[in-house]
Amino acid sequence: MGYGLYTVENVSKHSLYIVKVRKVILTTKTKYQEVQIIELEEYGRALILDGYIQSAEADEFIYHESLVHPVMVTHPNPSKVLIVGGGEGATLREVLKHSCVKEAVMVDIDGELVEFARKYLDFMHQGAFYDPRAKIVIDDGKRYVAKCGSSIFDVVIIDLTDPYSSEIAKSLYTKEFYAEVKRILKSNGIMVTQAGNSFFYSDVYLYVLNNIKSVFPIVREYWQWVPSFGYACNFIIGSLKYDPAAVSEDRVNGILRERGVKTKIYSGAHHVSLLKGPVIYGRSVA
Numbered sequence: 001m002g003y004g005l006y007t008v009e010n011v012s013k014h015s016l017y018i019v020k021v022r023k024v025i026l027t028t029k030t031k032y033q034e035v036q037i038i039e040l041e042e043y044g045r046a047l048i049l050d051g052y053i054q055s056a057e058a059d060e061f062i063y064h065e066s067l068v069h070p071v072m073v074t075h076p077n078p079s080k081v082l083i084v085g086g087g088e089g090a091t092l093r094e095v096l097k098h099s100c101v102k103e104a105v106m107v108d109i110d111g112e113l114v115e116f117a118r119k120y121l122d123f124m125h126q127g128a129f130y131d132p133r134a135k136i137v138i139d140d141g142k143r144y145v146a147k148c149g150s151s152i153f154d155v156v157i158i159d160l161t162d163p164y165s166s167e168i169a170k171s172l173y174t175k176e177f178y179a180e181v182k183r184i185l186k187s188n189g190i191m192v193t194q195a196g197n198s199f200f201y202s203d204v205y206l207y208v209l210n211n212i213k214s215v216f217p218i219v220r221e222y223w224q225w226v227p228s229f230g231y232a233c234n235f236i237i238g239s240l241k242y243d244p245a246a247v248s249e250d251r252v253n254g255i256l257r258e259r260g261v262k263t264k265i266y267s268g269a270h271h272v273s274l275l276k277g278p279v280i281y282g283r284s285v286a
Contacts (some may be wrong), residue, residue: 033050066222095157107139182216
């Protein structure tokens, strides 16, 4: 590997992911988590929480476009959207690309992290924090959802740290929390959560999947390779009416044009491929 400083991340219980560091911008501990903003040799500036890369300059669009647009396109008129987590503001950025959005509420427990993002990660949020349609709430996502009235949101996007990487996120992957998410969705609402990695942590992934299946009548799974994560990231959709797997390539492209959405990787073809592919649970060792 040569000399220098490296960041070392556990991608599983027995595998490490090592990336060379170019420059350390920030390293601190907030009330809730360890925060590092570091420039990596291959990925540019990156946000690292509790030792796990969350977003990196070179490829964050792969994760955020894959998380946001499948549900946003599936819903015919997502005018009010809730984001739980997403402190760096990139999920908010992607939501606000849709011209039909009238209000996007982003709830993150860590106000210090949001301020660090405003200051050091402007290329990620791209001014989304200051959009007049955006409402930034510093609160526990579970508590915020519990306080919400029923049938409020068209779309809920859950962008948290992995269920196995952080204590503060664990309770937001439970059946009880998803039932609350269902309650605050309108009758034709749809939600999505990132769900870690089904290959290395199949038991945790299936726990999350089964919790969502117990609440939502339509459930779809998909995954996307994210280079800076060192693995394929899994996503799970729970829908009350619309099936994302039934949306055609042409329909997706038409909606993106109508709403003025510009993307780097997401398209009609990408949508269809995401929702068509199999999801692999666990690993087979001879």
